[in-house]
Structures are given as C-alpha cells and as structure tokens.
Amino acid sequence: MSNVTVLPATSPEIRLASRPVGRPVPENFELAEATVPQLDEGQILVRNLYISVDPYMRGRMNDVKSYSAPFAVGAALDGGAVGEVIASRSEARKVGDVVVHQLGWREYAVLDAAGTTVARTDLAPASAFLGALGMTGLTAYAGLLKVAEFKPGDVVFVSGAAGAVGSLVGQIAKAMGAAKVIGSAGTPEKVARLLELGFDEAFNYRDAPVLDQLKAAAGEGGIDVYFDNVGGDHLEAALSTLNVGGRVAMCGAISQYNSTEPTPGPRNLMLAIGKQLTLRGFLVGGQRQHGAEFAERMAGWLADGTLRYDETVVDGLENAPQAFMDLLEGANTGKMLVRL
Numbered sequence: 001m002s003n004v005t006v007l008p009a010t011s012p013e014i015r016l017a018s019r020p021v022g023r024p025v026p027e028n029f030e031l032a033e034a035t036v037p038q039l040d041e042g043q044i045l046v047r048n049l050y051i052s053v054d055p056y057m058r059g060r061m062n063d064v065k066s067y068s069a070p071f072a073v074g075a076a077l078d079g080g081a082v083g084e085v086i087a088s089r090s091e092a093r094k095v096g097d098v099v100v101h102q103l104g105w106r107e108y109a110v111l112d113a114a115g116t117t118v119a120r121t122d123l124a125p126a127s128a129f130l131g132a133l134g135m136t137g138l139t140a141y142a143g144l145l146k147v148a149e150f151k152p153g154d155v156v157f158v159s160g161a162a163g164a165v166g167s168l169v170g171q172i173a174k175a176m177g178a179a180k181v182i183g184s185a186g187t188p189e190k191v192a193r194l195l196e197l198g199f200d201e202a203f204n205y206r207d208a209p210v211l212d213q214l215k216a217a218a219g220e221g222g223i224d225v226y227f228d229n230v231g232g233d234h235l236e237a238a239l240s241t242l243n244v245g246g247r248v249a250m251c252g253a254i255s256q257y258n259s260t261e262p263t264p265g266p267r268n269l270m271l272a273i274g275k276q277l278t279l280r281g282f283l284v285g286g287q288r289q290h291g292a293e294f295a296e297r298m299a300g301w302l303a304d305g306t307l308r309y310d311e312t313v314v315d316g317l318e319n320a321p322q323a324f325m326d327l328l329e330g331a332n333t334g335k336m337l338v339r340l
Contacts, residue, residue, distance in 0.1 A: 007045060007087055011036050013076040013106035014320050020061050023258045023328070028061070029321035034076065037110050044099070044113045045087040051104035051317075051338045052080035052130040053324040058257040067283055077105035080135060082119055082126045093118075100129045107317055107340055123299050131164055131335035132309040133298055135284050139251060140168035141294045142287035145176070147280050148225045148249035152177030155221055157214060157238055159183075159205075160229030160254060162190035162310075164335035167197060169227045171307045174198045182217045184210065184234065186330045193333060197308060211237035222246075230255045236266040242277055250281040258328060310334025 010033045017030040039045060057079055060071045071077055081104035085097040090113035093099065099116035103109035119129040131137065143165070144150045156173040160166045161183025170181045182201040183194040194202035201217035214223075214237045224246055226238035231253025238248065256263045272279060301307040312332040314323040320338045327336045 008036050008108050010034060011106050011108035012317055014317065015076050016061060016071045016073050018073060019063060020058075020258075022260045024058070024061065024321070024325050026321060026325075031318050032076075034106070036108050039087060039089045039110060042090050042112055042114070043110055044085050044090055044093045044116070046081075046083040046099060046101065046103075046109045046111070046116075047086050048081045048083035048104065048107055048109060048340050049098075050082050050127045050130055050313075051320060051340065052135075053320060053327055053336050053338060054079060055252055055254050055257060055327065057324065058328060067285075078102055079104040080130050081105075081109065082129050083109065088113070098126050100134060105317075105320060120299075124302060127311060127313075127335075127337055127339075128302075128309065130337060131311065132168060132302060132307065133295065136164045136335055137168055137298050138287060138291060138294050139284040140165045140172060141298065142284070142290045143249040143251050143282060144169050144172055144225070144227060146287060146290060147282045148227060148247045149278075150176060150178070150225055150247075153179050154224040155180045155182070155218060156225045156227065157182045157184075157218070157223045157241070158199075158227045158229070159234040159238075160252070161185055161194055161199065161202065162333050163229060163330075164309075164332070165251060166227065166229050167194070167310060167334055168307065170194065170199050171197055172301075173225075175301060175306050180218075180221075182214065182223070184213070184230075190333055193310070205234070209237075210234050211240055214238070214241050225249070227251060228253070232256060232263065236268055239266055239268050239271045239275075239277070242271075242275060244275050246275060246277050248277065248279040250279060254328065254330075312336050314338050316340070 015030045020028045093113040098119045101116040158166045158169045162185040173181045180200045183199045184205045191202045203213040210233045222243040226248045229252045232255040310333045
C-alpha cells in the first residue's frame with residue numbers, strides 16, 4: 001500500500017517537440033513539468049511504475065491520418081503504462097491497486113477509473129501486464145491463432161522473433177503443436193536466445209539473404225504460416241516459401257517505419273494468386289473479444305513454464321526517448337520497458 005499523503009502538484013512528462021523526419025532524434029522530444037489536475041468524481045491518480053515504448057508509436061509521430069490519432073506537437077506522448085493508484089474518487093479503484101492504462105510517458109496520470117484494468121500482481125509482476133499478459137501477448141496470441149488460423153502441424157516462420165511479440169508467437173506455436181517454428185533476428189545473441197526459447201530453427205538476417213536462410217531452415221516442406229513483424233525482404237522471402245493455402249498475419253513492418261521515401265512492395269506478390277495465400281493485416285484493438293480466453297491460457301502457460309518472456313528495462317523517464325529510438329534499431333530483446 002502507498003503511504004502518500006501529500007499528493008504531487010506537478011508531474012514530469014515527455015512531450016513531442018517536433019515531428020521526426022526519418023529516424024527520430026533526441027531533439028524531437030522534450031522533458032517538461034505539467035500540473036497535476038484535481039480529481040473529478042470517478043477519477044484516480046496513478047503513479048506510473050513502468051511505461052511501454054512500442055514500434056507503432058513511430059507512426060503516430062507523423063502528421064498523417066491513421067488508425068490512431070497523431071501525437072500533437074507540444075503535448076505529452078501517451079501509451080501503455082502500469083502504475084499504483086495513490087488517490088481515488090472512484091468506488092471501483094482503491095488506493096494501492098495496480099492498474100494498466102494508456103497514459104504513459106509521464107510519472108503521474110489522472111484518468112477515469114473506467115479507463116483502467118487491474119493488474120493481477122498475484123499472477124505475475126506488474127511489468128508483465130505491459131508485455132506477455134498485456135497488449136503484446138494478446139497481439140501474439142490472436143495474431144497467430146485467430147488471424148493466421150494456425151493449426152497443429154503447421155510450420156511457422158516469425159520475423160523480428162526476438163522482439164516482444166515475436167518471441168511469444170514462436171512459443172505459443174510450439175505449445176499448440178507446430179511441426180516446426182523458425183525465427184529471424186538481427187544478432188547472434190538473439191538467435192541463441194530464440195533456440196533457448198524452443199524455436200527449432202533461427203537465423204541472423206544480416207548474415208545472408210533472408211530467402212536463402214529461410215529456405216534452408218524450412219527445408220523441402222516449406223512454411224504454412226508467416227507472422228510478419230518486419231515487412232520488406234522478409235515478406236518477399238516468406239511469399240516464396242509459403243505452401244499452397246499459406247496464411248500471413250501482417251502485424252508490423254518495422255523495417256519501413258523510418259523510411260522517408262515510399263518503400264517497394266514485395267516483387268513476388270503475384271505468388272499469392274497461384275498459391276491461394278491469405279495475407280491479413282490486423283490491429284490488436286480488433287482482437288479484444290479474445291482477451292479473456294487469452295488471459296486464462298497465457299496465465300497457465302506462464303505458471304507452468306511453457307512460456308517465458310524477456311524484458312529490456314531502461315531506468316528513468318528522462319531516458320524514455322532513447323529507449324524508443326533504441327527499440328526502432330532493434331536494441332531490445334523481448335519487451336522494451338522504461339522503469340520510473
């Protein structure tokens with residue numbers, strides 16, 4: 001329980017100082033102090049413990065219409081966070097509750113209690129509710145099982161496989177009876193980690209052309225499912241290697257997020273016709289109906305050791321912009337978090 005009696009008058013927060021062109025740079029961000037507003041009825045004050053930095057946030061830094069509103073220049077960024085309730089004017093949330101919400105990138109957040117969910121810290125540490133037991137885990141679970149319609153016996157290829165989502169996708173596929181799981185990553189250490197997590201094959205995409213390495217890993221049998229976190233040459237390689245009736249869950253394209261010029265599509269997209277492939281883009285927000293099923297299964301897998309998750313933790317709110325920039329360069333293994 002928190003013993004806070006004097007509530008904070010101000011809160012440090014990270015604001016978008018300017019819109020990045022290409023790769024974000026430190027000058028695109030600003031650390032500022034904001035006044036903490038008084039609580040209205042139904043609201044709570046949360047002291048954030050961890051905030052999440054995620055690849056999708058790069059798109060929101062551009063002034064373009066997309067599935068979520070662009071960040072405003074001069075205003076605080078937002079995103080997933082988990083923290084402790086230190087004041088409450090809501091019957092639903094009491095002081096001491098640990099909650100997940102969407103007002104990250106700041107130390108203190110005032111928000112409606114209805115916009116939060118309680119983190120079951122008896123099941124897992126608070127940080128896990130931003131990763132394996134949170135949006136990240138649901139993305140992996142629903143993307144593989146619902147979007148790509150995985151079935152036992154499938155051969156699965158995951159790109160960006162050492163990241164927060166990819167590492168869980170591979171492990172879920174193994175838990176659900178995949179014949180083979182292949183992962184790509186960008187360093188020898190990440191490749192080694194994928195093998196520790198139970199991937200059957202893993203390769204460093206920097207070592208040789210992705211297509212050559214994927215074909216060698218898949219062998220004569222090809223692949224049935226591709227979980228795409230990268231786009232670009234990985235998607236092109238997967239299209240060449242997919243079997244008839246293969247399915248692609250298009251989750252992200254981190255290889256293209258900092259591009260300033262239009263990026264070419266896969267040159268072999270026509271293969272989707274003859275192979276009768278399904279390429280399906282998805283957002284985790286459209287998969288919330290699977291949340292309860294996911295939470296129950298994931299809690300069980302974590303409890304019995306079937307699934308493991310990695311975290312890369314950076315300390316200090318002031319270091320959140322650097323953590324985000326490092327994330328886009330692949331510096332993380334597993335979930336990238338900032339601890340406040």
